Amino acid sequence: MKKYLTISEMAKYAGVSRRTLIYYDQIDLFKPAKIGENGYRYYGIDQYFELDVILLLKNLDVSLEDIHLFLKNRNVDYVLEGFMRQKQKVDEQIKKLNVIRGSLDNYIERYTTLKNFDLESITLSFRESESFVISETIENFDDIDSVQIYGRFYSSVDSSDLFSGYPIGFLVDGSAFYQENFHAAPYRALVKIPEDRLHLYDKQRVVKRPAGTYVSGFMKDEIHHINTFNNRFRNYLKKNNLELNGDIWELLWQDETTSEYPEDQVFEVLIPVKQSQLNNLDSPSIEMIG
Structure with missing residues (x-):
């Protein structure tokens, strides 16, 4: 039974690039299970689950720095508090984007008036x-x-x-x-x-x-x-x-x-x-x- 995946195989599973996995390794976010004598990175089958957590948090727009902290504090209380903080950030972004959209609507109406x-x-x-x-x-x-x-x-x-x-x-x-x-x-x-x-x-x-x-x-x-x-x-x-x-x-x-x-x-x-x-x-x- 195969125990390790190449970086290309892991990247294909996750739907990310090899370069992304190399970067995650360089910043100590997601490291391979071992490095072969040939210098190649190899990942264990069970590392799928850890990568899934990273991809989940990244999809929620959590910063890589905060993902580091999540991985070190995987319990319900910490994750719940973290998600609530992230929701607050998103709400603030939505508020800011709504202001920008309102301004764009005003500019579009203004320059439409100007054309006519x-x-x-x-x-x-x-x-x-x-x-x-x-x-x-x-x-x-x-x-x-x-x-x-x-x-x-x-x-x-x-x-x-x-x-x-x-x-x-x-x-x-x-x-x-x-x-x-x-x-x-x-x-x-x-x-x-x-x-x-x-x-x-x-x-x-x-x-x-x-x-x-x-x-x-x-x-x-x-x-x-x-x-x-x-x-x-x-x-x-x-x-x-x-x-x-x-x-x-x-x-x-x-x-x-x-x-x-x-x-x-x-x-x-x-x-x-x-x-x-x-x-x-x-x-x-x-x-x-x-």
Whole structure:
């Protein structure tokens, strides 16, 4: 009766490579029963069972270091505690992966919107409220102070919120709407925060965009597009008997992720409005956006 298996025979049984068994031998995890005079590794038939334990634990994503400990402590109490610890690790991984998946869903929705945006379209819609954490005021995008403000701000925001897939936002004082280019006015950066995570941030740093009626449209960060956009927005409000009713909110839909050129950046501008009391024109229809 055959008492020993070659490394190739053991590898075939286990469904692993010869290299894996050699590595297990080198780290003292699973050693052959003997080494022949020819230097070949030979395994005993009864070593099947020990290898089965290793493969079971490896399939449960237990580290090789922890498998070492399992093999030295094979009793019900130790194994049960070890499996419970491993389950906790897996639960944490699932939670992390669900966050990543949510971010990917947001990015996919964002860039799908970006593919279909229309620079000529202006929309009147009802928007639900959203909460943001906000930066200090940024006076000039191109100076060193702005870089320092951005650095302090983004480093203070949790990465799962900063990279959630939702566009980075900007808040401009409503009075800037009547300037030649409100897009160049002092502003503050915004990062959207889900309601269940607001408690992680100082209340003084949180701002809420009110639910209400907004005029919105897309523009490119290029002076010709900006000027055209400003004129169309003001004409739209005048034509539809609307007036400004708060601050200006901007969302950066296209950033450096999808284009290396700053002038390709695409912003959505949202301006809260109300019906003007100066005229009695028919009100335009309002689109509902959740």
